[in-house]
Amino acid sequence: MPGIDMSLDNMFCSRCGDGFEPHEKIVNSNGELWHTQCFVCAQCFRPFPEGIFYEFEGRKYCEHDFHVLFAPCCGKCGEFVIGRVIKAMNANWHPRCFRCQMCDKELADLGFIRNQGRALCHECNAKAKAVDLGKYVCHKCHGLIDDKPLRFRGEVYHPYHFNCTACGVELNSDAREVRSRPGFAANEMNELYCLRCHDKMGIPICGACRRPIEERVVTALGKHWHVEHFVCAKCEKPFLGHRHYEKKGLAYCETHYHQLFGNLCFVCNQVIAGDVFTAMNKAWCVHHFACSVCDQKMNQKTKFYEFDLKPVCKKCYEKFPSELKRRLRKAHEQTPKKMPL
Amino acid sequence: MNQAPVSCIPASKMSKAKKVIDEAKEIQNPELDLADKSISSFDEMPGLFNMLNITRLTLSHNKIQVVPPGLANLVNLEILNFFNNQIEELPTSLSSMPKLRILNVGMNRLDCLPRGFGAFPVLEVLDLTYNNLNETTLPGNFFMMETLRALYLGDNDFEFLPPEVGQLKNLQILVLRENDLIELPKEVGDLNRLRELHIQGNRLTILPPEIGNLDLVSSKSVLKMENNPWVTPIADQLSLGVPHVMDYIRTETYRFLYNRHIAAKGPVPPKMNDKTRKLSRARQQS
Numbered sequence: 001m002p003g004i005d006m007s008l009d010n011m012f013c014s015r016c017g018d019g020f021e022p023h024e025k026i027v028n029s030n031g032e033l034w035h036t037q038c039f040v041c042a043q044c045f046r047p048f049p050e051g052i053f054y055e056f057e058g059r060k061y062c063e064h065d066f067h068v069l070f071a072p073c074c075g076k077c078g079e080f081v082i083g084r085v086i087k088a089m090n091a092n093w094h095p096r097c098f099r100c101q102m103c104d105k106e107l108a109d110l111g112f113i114r115n116q117g118r119a120l121c122h123e124c125n126a127k128a129k130a131v132d133l134g135k136y137v138c139h140k141c142h143g144l145i146d147d148k149p150l151r152f153r154g155e156v157y158h159p160y161h162f163n164c165t166a167c168g169v170e171l172n173s174d175a176r177e178v179r180s181r182p183g184f185a186a187n188e189m190n191e192l193y194c195l196r197c198h199d200k201m202g203i204p205i206c207g208a209c210r211r212p213i214e215e216r217v218v219t220a221l222g223k224h225w226h227v228e229h230f231v232c233a234k235c236e237k238p239f240l241g242h243r244h245y246e247k248k249g250l251a252y253c254e255t256h257y258h259q260l261f262g263n264l265c266f267v268c269n270q271v272i273a274g275d276v277f278t279a280m281n282k283a284w285c286v287h288h289f290a291c292s293v294c295d296q297k298m299n300q301k302t303k304f305y306e307f308d309l310k311p312v313c314k315k316c317y318e319k320f321p322s323e324l325k326r327r328l329r330k331a332h333e334q335t336p337k338k339m340p341l
Numbered sequence: 342m343n344q345a346p347v348s349c350i351p352a353s354k355m356s357k358a359k360k361v362i363d364e365a366k367e368i369q370n371p372e373l374d375l376a377d378k379s380i381s382s383f384d385e386m387p388g389l390f391n392m393l394n395i396t397r398l399t400l401s402h403n404k405i406q407v408v409p410p411g412l413a414n415l416v417n418l419e420i421l422n423f424f425n426n427q428i429e430e431l432p433t434s435l436s437s438m439p440k441l442r443i444l445n446v447g448m449n450r451l452d453c454l455p456r457g458f459g460a461f462p463v464l465e466v467l468d469l470t471y472n473n474l475n476e477t478t479l480p481g482n483f484f485m486m487e488t489l490r491a492l493y494l495g496d497n498d499f500e501f502l503p504p505e506v507g508q509l510k511n512l513q514i515l516v517l518r519e520n521d522l523i524e525l526p527k528e529v530g531d532l533n534r535l536r537e538l539h540i541q542g543n544r545l546t547i548l549p550p551e552i553g554n555l556d557l558v559s560s561k562s563v564l565k566m567e568n569n570p571w572v573t574p575i576a577d578q579l580s581l582g583v584p585h586v587m588d589y590i591r592t593e594t595y596r597f598l599y600n601r602h603i604a605a606k607g608p609v610p611p612k613m614n615d616k617t618r619k620l621s622r623a624r625q626q627s
Contacts, residue, residue, distance in 0.1 A: 266491075267420075267443065269442075269465060269490070281536070281537060281561065281562070281563050292445075292468075293376075293401050293402075293422075293424045293425070293445075293447075294374075294376040294377070294399060294401050294402065294422075294424075295372075295374065295376070295397065295399040295401070295420070295422055296374070296376070308470065308493060308495050308516045308518060308539060309514075309537060309539075309563065316401070316402070316424075319377075319402055319425060320448075321618075321619070321620040323618040323619065323620075324471070324496070324619075324620075327519070327542075331541065331542070331567070331568070334567060334568070
């Protein structure tokens with residue numbers, strides 16, 4: 001190179017300052033010269049493995065010692081961070097180690113927000129804030145939902161992001177999610193309809209909660225019900241397919257129907273489901289309305305006598321001893337006729 | 342289910358009953374109607390104790406005098422009806438019948454009940470009307486029948502009702518018509534499910550005020566109490582109607598009168614019912 005004096009007399013080792021012997025091997029790095037024995041790590045005084053060194057404040061270090069002395073440690077994995085270092089939350093991080101603490105997204109290029117000692121992405125921060133406020137975050141725009149949210153395919157949204165599948169009108173929170181393919185458990189088939197269009201679709205509405213019924217429908221009392229909403233009017237337990245009893249537009253379980261209305265057959269002591277014979281302060285089912293003496297079945301037309309408020313057919317009554325018949329007749333004549341209370 | 346009338350008088354008494362039994366066996370009918378078949382002994386019903394499927398056995402209006410213990414073999418029997426026979430004694434084994442719900446031994450000649458009679462596991466209706474029973478001839482465990490909902494003791498000879506009657510927690514019907522009752526125990530007031538009480542034709546003068554605990558005047562209730570020598574205030578209320586009596590015995594005035602009456606120990610009214618002609622006494626007369 002012209003202008004640069006390359007004679008040995010003008011060359012000195014950058015480390016020890018001595019000159020070089022003729023034929024001696026000289027290390028040249030970026031214009032500086034060293035004796036081979038002087039070109040070593042400033043920390044361990046050993047040559048650089050494979051000639052690789054790191055320079056810091058004018059001194060050269062082998063890779064190992066440089067890391068030990070100066071390289072930052074990742075706040076997550078504890079390894080040295082070589083290359084790009086993310087300085088955040090009072091620590092150093094590999095870019096791939098610095099992630100949102102809620103959704104695990106890499107934050108290096110997205111930016112982050114500190115939320116109660118956590119690093120969160122913008123979306124998760126909004127969600128966390130919404131939860132604190134008791135509100136939802138729209139799954140589409142990630143903004144807070146101030147009014148009622150619209151639930152759709154398992155997420156919540158601002159209703160105004162959607163339009164009715166049928167009439168195209170912008171939706172409000174009254175919109176209804178409908179399983180377009182009944183029987184599919186997954187909800188990715190669901191569609192949204194405005195309330196008007198939904199009502200026109202003929203989906204049964206539960207008589208109790210006024211919501212549409214998408215699973216099993218119970219039809220009773222002239223209405224439709226969610227299985228779990230068709231309950232005893234007294235104990236409010238769902239019938240779940242068990243028999244129910246209707247009285248004045250209400251449904252009751254067996255126990256409470258009998259408790260409230262007392263139509264138990266005198267003979268079988270079971271709730272009377274079908275026709276009831278009522279007489280002498282008692283009730284009978286069709287199967288058990290019979291003469292109390294000979295057990296022969298009776299019907300509405302059968303004439304019978306009353307004996308201790310039990311029915312006795314004519315044939316049996318006539319077999320009673322005459323002294324008993326006389327007493328019964330006398331008692332019957334004496335019985336005060338129905339008096340006004 | 343009416344039996345076809347048999348035109349000729351059967352050569353053997355056995356045939357009428359046997360025909361019904363054979364028929365029931367053939368069609369596997371679990372309900373056996375043998376009312377008014379002139380049966381005087383279980384010997385006339387061979388094979389009956391092997392018909393384990395039967396749930397009802399009706400033998401009313403016959404002349405049965407003895408009930409063999411083997412009847413308890415019929416483990417599926419729920420209804421057993423002996424009304425109007427000549428039974429003087431019941432076997433203890435009946436009380437062990439596991440499904441027997443209704444037992445009718447009305448109009449027989451029972452003077453007593455066997456020891457341990459009250460052991461029925463599921464008995465609901467017990468009809469002992471028109472027999473010769475009284476408080477001294479009931480077995481010790483008679484009122485242990487907690488499942489009982491109706492007890493018919495009309496036309497018997499009770500002068501007192503044991504206070505243990507209060508243990509029959511499920512009792513809805515209690516008939517004591519035409520006995521010789523001098524007083525009712527206050528424990529009747531514990532029977533809070535009672536909706537029929539028949540005490541007409543006895544020797545009652547006062548009612549324990551505890552009877553006022555019962556609901557016997559609702560549209561589903563009955564209290565029959567005529568033909569007793571009631572004290573004047575009760576008789577006066579009764580002439581106005583049973584609800585008036587129930588209102589009256591709930592008053593402090595009545596409670597005072599009742600306590601005074603008990604303390605005074607007035608004369609016991611004479612027996613009112615002439616029972617010499619009762620069919621249940623037939624044996625004693627013969």
